[in-house]
Amino acid sequence: MKPVKWGIISTANIGMAKVIPGMLKSKELDVVAISSRDKKTAEAAAKKLGIKQAYGSYEEMLADPDIEAVYNPLPNHLHVPLTLAAVKAGKHVLCEKPIAITAKEAKKLKKVPKGIYVAEAFMVRHALQWQAVRARIEKGEIGTLRLMQVFFSYYLDDPKNVRNIAKIGGGGLLDIGCYPITVARYIFDAEPKAVTAVFDRDPKFKTDRAASGLADFGKGRQLSFAISTQTAPFQRVQIAGTKGRIEVEIPFNAPPDKPNRYFVQGMAMNEGKTYELPVSDQYQLQAEAFGRVIRKDKKAAYGIKDAIQNMKIIDAFFRSEKSRKWEEV
Incomplete structure (x- = not known):
């Protein structure tokens, strides 16, 4: 299938150490950008991982029309706000667990329109x-x-x-x-x-x-x-x-x-x-499964409803x- 183009929200350790290295192993996706609130931090992360583009703000990256999906590993209180911001920009979102701090907050994700895929990053289900x-x-x-x-x-x-x-x-x-x-x-x-x-x-x-x-x-x-x-x-x-x-x-x-x-x-x-x-790398498998849903090669097994239940x-x-x-x- 045509590789899915990904952007990474933030340089959080879970992403830098585990998730992104796993994603970079796959031929089914292309990590094209990473963002941080500090441009130098983003540039250092991009250089370390071999990512082409570095953005000095999350909003700037979300405005990039080439990016189809984003991975959100921000601190827990920012999971829902930045996921909704990404969705508003037309991006699919793989959000790090837990998807919210409470079920009430998670229910805000019900606003996500049809055609946009949002899932919680429980890699174990793909291992x-x-x-x-x-x-x-x-x-x-x-x-x-x-x-x-x-x-x-x-x-x-x-x-x-x-x-x-x-x-x-x-x-x-x-x-x-x-x-x-x-x-x-x-x-x-x-x-x-x-x-x-x-x-x-x-x-x-x-x-x-x-x-x-x-x-x-x-x-x-x-x-x-x-x-x-x-x-x-x-x-x-x-x-x-x-x-x-x-x-x-x-x-x-x-x-x-x-x-x-x-x-x-x-x-x-x-x-x-x-x-x-x-x-095998469970983070690679997770991202590939997410991408196949986007490309409509596979039905979504887990989405917002599942995340709210958790x-x-x-x-x-x-x-x-x-x-x-x-x-x-």
Whole structure:
């Protein structure tokens, strides 16, 4: 297909370190510009990544008629405003997760006109390892699904980092707690009925630095997770059914230069098989899938409705923090 021409809003680290390098591997897209509020910053980023055009403002880049789609990795409080600005300029938008700070804010994206594609950047749904795991589950390899357990953590105590600034959407649940929610919806192919959680907040930052949650997906299916922004870095996912379990080794930050691995166990304890997937870059696959929707080569599997639903679930967890009770989604 004709390559989709992309522009990048901001020089955020997630884009510079992971997303854009993945995009640059693809023949199905062409990253033609990057923007920043500082022209020199944009020029340095463009030089580093080999991008032709650098813009000193987001608005200037959005006015470029050659750009068809933009990637928005700005801080959380700017996701909706800049996505709407890009849409107004006629651009399709791949917006970094979470798409908003609340479901109410996310609902503003319902204004997006038909013909413009907006999606939340959950790369895991395009990763080969997650697609392979879901395929095994759909075939009944581990029987009837019962439990999903997720652990995801890192350590970050820099007060200037956007993830530690509460008023702009910092905190653990919005940053990484959205992943357990997303993969549970993906694997269970269902929505949670109710949720509950326990939070611990940093006394200085006022952000949630740790959270443990439970989600009832109905029919006996349960998600349990623990996430933290101030513990040793680690991540793992366990999926258990009536006939076996699957363990995903590096479920979220899957390396783009090594085979991704997962382990399948039957009914015998600690006996099973490890599977390796071909080397792939989930960020490349995500951008390619987005581009195929634009080129009408593929129907959109995820869009604004899906993103709003994810925010509704996150909102319910935050309500539970205050009520100390189960909250309906």
